[in-house]
Amino acid sequence: MQLLYITLALFLLVNLAAGMWRVLRGPGVADRMLAAQLFGTTAVAILLLLAEAAGSNALRDAALVFALLAAVTAVAFVKRAWSMQEERDVD
Amino acid sequence: MNRTTRVYSILLKVVLLALVWWVLSDGNPHSWWIGGMAIVLALLAAKSPTSQFSISLLKLTLFIPFFLKHSILGGVDVARRALRPAMPIDPIMVDCVLRLPPGPPQVLLTNMVSLLPGTLSASLENNVLTMHVLDKQGSYANDFLVLEEKIAELFSVPVLSPGAGV
Amino acid sequence: MIDFFSILLLLAGALFFLAGTVGLLRFPDLYTRLHALTKADNVGLGLMIAGLALQAESLSAAGKLVLIWGLVLLAGASVAYLIARGALLRGVLPWKR
Amino acid sequence: MEAIDIALGLFDLLLVFLLLWLAWLVMSSEDLFKAIVLFVAFGLLMALVWVRLEAPDIALAEAAIGAGLTGALLMAALDRLNAVKPMPAAAVVTSAKREQPSLPSKVLPLVALVLIVLGLGYALLSLPDVADGLVPNVKEQMAQSGVKNPVTAVLLNFRGYDTLLEMVVLLLALLSVWSLGGVRKLSPRNTNPVLASLCRVLVPVLILVSCYLLWVGADAPGGAFQAGSVLGAAGVLLLLSGWHVEQKILLWPLRFILVLGSGVFIIIAAVLFFTQGGLLTYPVAQAGWLILLLESAATLSIGATLAALFFGGIPKSRVDQ
DSSP states (O other): OHHHHHHHHHHHHHHHHHHHHHHHHOSSHHHHHHHHHHHHHHHHHHHHHHHHHHTOHHHHHHHHHHHHHHHHHHHHIIIIISSSHHHHHHO | OOHHHHHHHHHHHHHHHHHHHHHHTTTOGGGHHHHHHHHHHHHHHTOOOOOOOOOOHHHHHHHHHHHHHHHHHHHHHHHHHHHSTTOOOBOEEEEEEOOSOTTHHHHHHHHHHHHSTTEEEEEEETTEEEEEESBTTSSHHHHHHHHHHHHHHHHTOOOOSOOOOO | OHHHHHHHHHHHHHHHHHHHHHHHHHSSSHHHHHHIIIIIIHHHHHHHHHHHHHHOSSHHHHHHHHHHHHHHHHHHHHHHHHHHHHHHHTTOOOOOO | OHHHHHHHHHHHHHHHHHHHHHHHHHHHOSOHHHHHHHHHHHHHHHHHHHHHTTOHHHHHHIIIIIIIIHHHHHHHHHHHHHHHSOHHHHHHHHHHHTSOOOHHHHHHHHHHHHHHHHHHHHHHHTSOSSOOTTHHHHHHHHHHHSSSOHHHIIIIIITHHHHHHHHHHHHHHHHHHHHTOOOEEOOOOOOOHHHHHHHHHHHHHHHHHHHHHHHHTTTSSOOHHHHHHHHHHHHHHHHHTTOOOOHHHHHHHHHHHHHHHHHHHHHHHHHHHHHTSSTTOOOGGGHHHHHHHHHHHHHHHHHHHHHHHHHOSOEEOSSOO
C-alpha cells in the first residue's frame, strides 16, 4: 500500500506541474486563479496520501487547513483582486 | 418562526459542531473543556438570520445517496468529454425561472447544479438561475427539474408554478 | 478485500484528477474549465478520500477525511459560482462551437 | 522496499525542480497578479517540502500562512495598488527602464550572486555529517516544559522571548500600515446569498479548527501561529462578506485584542522576573497553563492583526466619517 500512496502522490505532483501551464498561459486572471484552485485540491490529496503513508495525524490537519484557506483565498480573489484587471485581459 | 423550531435549529447546530469537534480532536475525551468553549464561540459566530426552513435528518440521509450518485455521474461526464480526442462539447447559457423559494433552498440548488452532469451555475438573480450548459443536446433540462423537486422535498416546501425553461 | 477496494478507489480518484487537469488545459474558455475543475476534481478527491477512509485507523480519523471532502466540495461549488458570476458580470462571453 | 525509494526520490526531485522554477517565475513575472498566483503555488509546494523533511509543524504553519493567508493579503495589496495607478502604465515604465542596462549593473549583481552561492555552498559542505544540534538538550528539558510537543516547548518556554518578539513584529507591521494613512470603511453588506451561506458554514468551522490547533499544540503540531492565522482567515471571510461592526468595537475593543498577545507576554514576564528572578522562566508546576494562557492571547492577537492587515487602513464604520 505504501508504494501505491507514494506513486499516486508523485502522479498528482506531475498533474500539478502540468497545471502550471494554465497559470502561465492565462489568458485572463480568473484562468490563472482556477489553476491555483486546482493546485489547492491536488495538494490536499497529496497531503492526505502522504499522511496515510506516514501514519501522521498532523498532516491530515495540514490538509484540512489547506482546504479551508484555499477557499478564503479564492473569495478574496473574487471580491478584491479581480477588479480592473480583467478589463485589460478581455479586450 | 416559533419557539420549538428555534430550539430545534440551535440544538441541531450544537450537535453538528460537537461532531466536528469530535472528529478534529480524534475523539480525545480530555479535549472537551476547550471544545465546549470553541462550540460556544462558533455558535455565536454562526448566529444566522432567522430562517423558516428546516431539514429533517431522515430526509437528509435519503438525499445524500441521490447527491453522491449524481455528482459522480457529473464527474464521469466531464472527464469523458475532457479525455475524448474529439472533445464533444457544445456549450450554451440557459436561464431558468426557479420554482423554489429564495434562501437556503435556492442556494443549495445553485451549488448542486455546479456538481451535476453538464451544468454550472453562473448567476442567481431575482429567482432566475443562469446556468452554463456544457452540451446543449444533453438532458440537462429534465435533470434540473428533477433536482428542483428533490430539493423541495428535502426542505418540505412545495414547488411553485411550473416555470423552468429557456 | 478492503485493500482491494481501497486500491480501486484510489486509482479511480487519480484518473479523475488527470481528467480535471486535462480539462483545465484543453477546454476552450473559463466556463468550460470551471466545469472540469468543480466536477472532476471533487469526484477525484472524493474517491481518494473514500479509499483512504477504508484504511483509517479509527472512526474519527475517517470522519476527518470526510469533513475535508465536504468542505472542499462546498468551497469548490461556491467558488465556481462566484467566479462564473464574476466573469458574466464582466462580460466574458462563453465559447461557442 | 526499493521501489518506494525510487518513487520518493522522483517525488523529491520533481518537487525541488518545481520549487526552483516557481521561485524564478515569481521573481521574473511582470504581471503582478500572475506573480501572486505563482507565489501561492510556491507556498503550497513549500508545505509539501516541509512534509518531506519530516517537519509537520512547519508544514502546518506554511499551509496556514504561506499558501493560505498570504495569498489573500497580497491580493488586498494588489487591489490597493490598482486603486493608486492603473496596471498598463506600470508595465510601460518597467519596459522603458529595461532598455539600457549598463555593464556594471549587469556584472555587479552576478558577482554578488556568485559570492552568495559560494558562501552558502561552503556553509553547507562544512556542516558535520551527523549533527544532533540542540535535540538532546531539548529532550532533557522536556519534562520541565509543561507541554509534550518539543516545538511548542522551544517556542513558548525555552525561547519564549522569540515568540514575544514575533508578536511585537506583527503589531509593528500593522502600526506601519495604519500610519500610512488612508481610513477605510467597511464594505457594504453583501447580498450574494451563495457567499453568505458559504461564510455561515466556513466561519464556525474555522473557529473550531483554530481552537483545535491551539489545544493540540501542547502535544502535537499546532500552536498559536497556526491557530491565529486560521482565526484571521475567519475574520477575512467575514470582512469580505460585508460584516457589520459597531464603531465602538472598532475603537477600543479591537485595539485591546491587538495588543493582548504582546501585553500578556510582557505582564507574565514582569511577574516572573520579580517572583522567579528571570524573564519567562516558568515554574515547572505552572508551565502548562501559563503556556496555554499565552497561546490563547497570542492566537486572538494574531487573528485580529492578520484580519486588520487584510483590511488595510484604520477601520471606520460606515456611519462615522
